[in-house]
Amino acid sequence: MGGQGRDMIPLPTPRGRLTPNRRLADLTWLRVGGPADWLFQPADEDDLAAFLRDLDPSIPVFPMGVGSNLIVRDGGIRAVVIRLGRGFNGISVAGARVTAGAAALDAHVARRAAEAGVDLTFLRTIPGSIGGAVRMNAGCYGTYVADVFVSARAVTRQGRIVTLGSEDLNFRYRRTDLPEGAVLIEATFQGPPGEPAELAARMAAQLKKRDETQPVRERSAGSTFRNPAGFSSTGRADDVHDLKAWKVIDDAGMRGARLGGAQMSEKHANFLVNTGGATAAELEALGEKVRKMVYDSSGITLEWEIMRVGEPLGDE
Numbered sequence: 402m403g404g405q406g407r408d409m410i411p412l413p414t415p416r417g418r419l420t421p422n423r424r425l426a427d428l429t430w431l432r433v434g435g436p437a438d439w440l441f442q443p444a445d446e447d448d449l450a451a452f453l454r455d456l457d458p459s460i461p462v463f464p465m466g467v468g469s470n471l472i473v474r475d476g477g478i479r480a481v482v483i484r485l486g487r488g489f490n491g492i493s494v495a496g497a498r499v500t501a502g503a504a505a506l507d508a509h510v511a512r513r514a515a516e517a518g519v520d521l522t523f524l525r526t527i528p529g530s531i532g533g534a535v536r537m538n539a540g541c542y543g544t545y546v547a548d549v550f551v552s553a554r555a556v557t558r559q560g561r562i563v564t565l566g567s568e569d570l571n572f573r574y575r576r577t578d579l580p581e582g583a584v585l586i587e588a589t590f591q592g593p594p595g596e597p598a599e600l601a602a603r604m605a606a607q608l609k610k611r612d613e614t615q616p617v618r619e620r621s622a623g624s625t626f627r628n629p630a631g632f633s634s635t636g637r638a639d640d641v642h643d644l645k646a647w648k649v650i651d652d653a654g655m656r657g658a659r660l661g662g663a664q665m666s667e668k669h670a671n672f673l674v675n676t677g678g679a680t681a682a683e684l685e686a687l688g689e690k691v692r693k694m695v696y697d698s699s700g701i702t703l704e705w706e707i708m709r710v711g712e713p714l715g716d717e
């Protein structure tokens with residue numbers, strides 16, 4: 402047993418890195434976020450499993466990918482935040498199946514798959530990790546993780562390594578039923594076949610389109626709100642639905658709106674950006690203001706797509 406938790410419960414001593422009071426702002430795309438009580442970067446899956454097995458059950462854990470869908474609040478997270486790195490980012494291809502570690506970036510997986518003639522091109526422009534992609538059922542251009550998912554491996558909060566199928570995860574729009582505290586460590590996908598050159602050209606076109614329509618070079622967390630009527634009877638998002646979040650935000654006069662360092666992007670009204678020194682509180686408050694303005698002007702209630710986690714600072 403090694404360090405002391407916030408409330409003095411001893412933590413197990415792993416082989417990987419365990420850092421107390423670690424600020425999370427530099428680990429999130431929006432560059433905001435107070436400290437985690439602990440940040441754990443496991444050496445490998447056995448290290449992760451042993452740590453979770455020996456961790457006092459009263460201590461919560463929060464698995465984090467590369468923070469591209471998160472507002473971590475300014476007071477930080479009262480938990481052991483688990484971030485996978487080297488040791489969890491391998492990618493292998495066998496026929497039409499691609500297996501990737503949870504820390505592998507979606508873009509790298511898409512490229513490796515394409516080189517091997519497997520079409521996972523939809524992952525190319527999503528800036529997250531495979532753990533975050535599976536957990537969020539990430540998708541774009543009409544394809545979702547659920548469409549190509551075969552299975553995933555995870556370590557449960559109790560420290561057991563388990564294999565999960567679609568029936569366990571119950572994919573819905575940007576949601577799954579991953580058990581609380583479970584950490585995804587690997588996923589296998591099966592994509593349709595494609596010509597490597599054609600897949601590469603498609604990915605280049607998608608990148609270009611993103612660049613033209615979204616503030617991809619700014620600090621954001623992607624779409625802030627779901628498209629208001631974006632659910633079909635199968636629970637999938639209806640990307641072609643007329644009612645777009647950006648449109649109702651635009652109609653409510655909130656494109657470009659600012660609050661402190663937070664702004665609704667001029668380029669894409671559904672992107673909340675940190676223009677410099679924004680706090681999480683400013684970003685969240687601007688989002689709530691947008692929700693109110695949209696509701697007042699159209700009667701539509703926007704739902705957050707960005708996950709907001711952790712605690713505000715004490716005086717908020």
Ligand SMILES: Cc1cc2nc3c(=O)[nH]c(=O)nc-3n(C[C@H](O)[C@H](O)[C@H](O)COP(=O)(O)OP(=O)(O)OC[C@H]3O[C@@H](n4cnc5c(N)ncnc54)[C@H](O)[C@@H]3O)c2cc1C
Nearest residue numbers: 466467468469470529530532533534539540541585622623
């Ligand atoms: C410019 C931009 C464009 C975007 N475009 C899209 C898009 O087109 N489509 C789309 O779906 N999303 C998009 N996003 C949002 C985001 O990239 C996705 O939701 C992505 O899947 C999040 O992955 P992440 O690794 O960053 O996860 P994080 O943001 O770190 O975490 C998100 C959730 O996943 C969980 N999680 C992460 N890793 C693990 C793990 N190993 N085990 C268990 N749980 C885990 C976290 O606990 C959290 O609940 C965009 C974001 C940005 C900044």
